[in-house]
Amino acid sequence: MGRPRTPLIDRARITTAALELVDAKGEFSVVQIARKLGVQTGSLYHHVDGRDGIVELLRERVCEAIDASMFDASPWDAALAAWARSYRAAFAAHPRAIPLLMASPVRAPRVLEHYERAVGLLLDAGFALADVMRVIIALENLILGSALDLAAPEPMWELGDDQRDTPRLALALAAAPLGRADAAFELALGACLEGFRALVD
Template sequence: MARPRTPLLDRQRIVQTALRLVDEAGDLTMPALAGALKVSPSALYHHVTGRAEIVALMRAELVRVIGERSLWDRPWDDALRGWARAYREAFAAHPGIIRLLATAPLAEPFMHEVYERAVVTLEAAGFAREEVMGVITALESFILGSALDLVAPAVMVDAVDRAATPRLADALAAVPAGRHRADQAFEVGLAALIAGYRVLLTGDRGPGAVAGHPISDQA
């Protein structure tokens, strides 16, 4: 029997199929991936060590399109805006992967390098070391929610009774149509986050604030 001219399986094909499966099912198993590729599960292990490596490869595929190293050469606020926008678009293309990646530890050296550049930029801008990871994590949490909002139904608040909630009805009527709704919400939220981060830099956190905690929980 003649061999196929192109390999039946390679790492790129595995990653692309895994992304499709996660988009459809929100999870990934080796048997399901093997079935989608029409190979035996053992065949996958000739190319990858297991599920953890596939998750890492999917993360690498997304990070590849998030931006160049030069992104972090910009002023900190411009860098965060650029990162947030690219990050959101990348995850919006594969919304099913958000839960999977958000709960998988960042063990890959290439991800450590991404965060290293972010930390260097933020510390150089004057953010306190103990607050830098909080700045990054808060931004990422917002980005992931915004990515899901991009693929949410066009109308998330429906069947509003204008007589009972007239102000809500008017506010909803003022929302832009289509993708513009999600884009507007994202840009409003991003501007608010950046403004809040500037407060961290100036130290003007308001009454009762303590270092590392903008709003104190003490009486």
């Protein structure tokens, strides 16, 4: 039988299959991807560099949704805030990918380019070189934590019918606005930016 005119697998199909598995189960294996695509496991290795290569393809796929044009905006703090919101939305769409991606170093060239532009934005804004990665990592901690929070149930605290042991918590929860994850993210982002401005000043 001759070769099919359209390849059964390529890097894009492998990435899609892996991401579907991660979204459903929080994990993937090369065998599972091959089974999902209806090919032999060995066929995948003609297209990707094993499991680590697939992880980097996943990182690139998720990060494609981040709007890198934000780095061309000004002032720097508005650009950084817009990037943070776009970054959060991209990872909130695939929260189960976060632990997987955080367990391995970033190698994907297109993702490293995002970091290069973020570093350039901060250096051009006047940040000291020693502060640049601290700022980026602090912001990422906020972004990824909030992306996970978006996947959590909206009523995160269940007090039960008898609230005598937690009366102040009950009042605070009743007074909290809807969309707690968004409100908390904006509050924390504002606090971060205020701290970052102090570093430049």
